[in-house]
Amino acid sequence: KAGVTQTPRYLIKTRGQQVTLSCSPISGHRSVSWYQQTPGQGLQFLFEYFSETQRNKGNFPGRFSGRQFSNSRSEMNVSTLELGDSALYLCASSSTSGGGLRDTQYFGPGTRLTVL
Amino acid sequence: GNSVTQMEGPVTLSEEAFLTINCTYTATGYPSLFWYVQYPGEGLQLLLKATKADDKGSNKGFEATYRKETTSFHLEKGSVQVSDSAVYFCALTPSSGNTPLVFGKGTRLSVIA
Numbered sequence: 001k002a003g004v005t006q007t008p009r010y011l012i013k014t015r016g017q018q019v020t021l022s023c024s025p026i027s028g029h030r031s032v033s034w035y036q037q038t039p040g041q042g043l044q045f046l047f048e049y050f051s052e053t054q055r056n057k058g059n060f061p062g063r064f065s066g067r068q069f070s071n072s073r074s075e076m077n078v079s080t081l082e083l084g085d086s087a088l089y090l091c092a093s094s095s096t097s098g099g100g101l102r103d104t105q106y107f108g109p110g111t112r113l114t115v116l
Numbered sequence: 117g118n119s120v121t122q123m124e125g126p127v128t129l130s131e132e133a134f135l136t137i138n139c140t141y142t143a144t145g146y147p148s149l150f151w152y153v154q155y156p157g158e159g160l161q162l163l164l165k166a167t168k169a170d171d172k173g174s175n176k177g178f179e180a181t182y183r184k185e186t187t188s189f190h191l192e193k194g195s196v197q198v199s200d201s202a203v204y205f206c207a208l209t210p211s212s213g214n215t216p217l218v219f220g221k222g223t224r225l226s227v228i229a
Contacts, residue, residue: 006159043205043219045216055214056215090160092160092217104162105162107152107162109159110158110159
């Protein structure tokens with residue numbers, strides 16, 4: 001089975017721009033979650049989607065948003081980029097049982113975003 | 117609240133040395149416990165997991181036992197290789213509710229030949 005895929009792998013943007021990251025979960029997985037990883041803050045949860053609905057949200061400003069499509073693929077968007085948004089953005093998917101975040105999370109390789 | 121505490125790194129070992137990375141947790145009930153590994157420039161890979169007390173997770177020579185009495189999930193490997201150099205994260209998910217993984221800060225392991 002193919003793993004979680006994320007595109008693009010690397011992205012360079014300037015302050016004030018917006019960016020969209022994409023995540024394709026493992027086939028059959030319906031829950032997709034997003035995490036931000038930075039050296040200072042470590043791994044922080046952004047949000048989780050299940051069946052096209054946001055079920056859980058972390059403590060991030062409204063500039064961070066996401067959505068999920070009917071095929072379970074997910075996108076996250078960051079508007080009005082700030083220097084502090086530079087990070088590795090990781091997507092994870094979990095199994096079909098519907099347990100969502102309680103099920104084992106399988107991570108993609110991440111998208112490395114650099115904001116200049 | 118829920119939290120995970122890992123030993124501070126970096127940890128530097130010679131090849132074939134014994135590895136222990138300590139992990140303790142705070143959570144109510146019986147959380148599921150995980151070790152993830154992150155190789156340079158990559159995302160997180162699930163290394164092993166345990167979902168109930170006294171369970172032992174194992175994979176690729178690594179193992180960890182879920183100890184409810186000491187709220188610990190220490191990672192061990194009998195003989196490390198250079199290819200094990202990576203950052204290791206201990207994590208938990210609570211036993212109820214739909215709440216995200218809680219990660220430790222990670223422990224960087226460097227294995228030298």
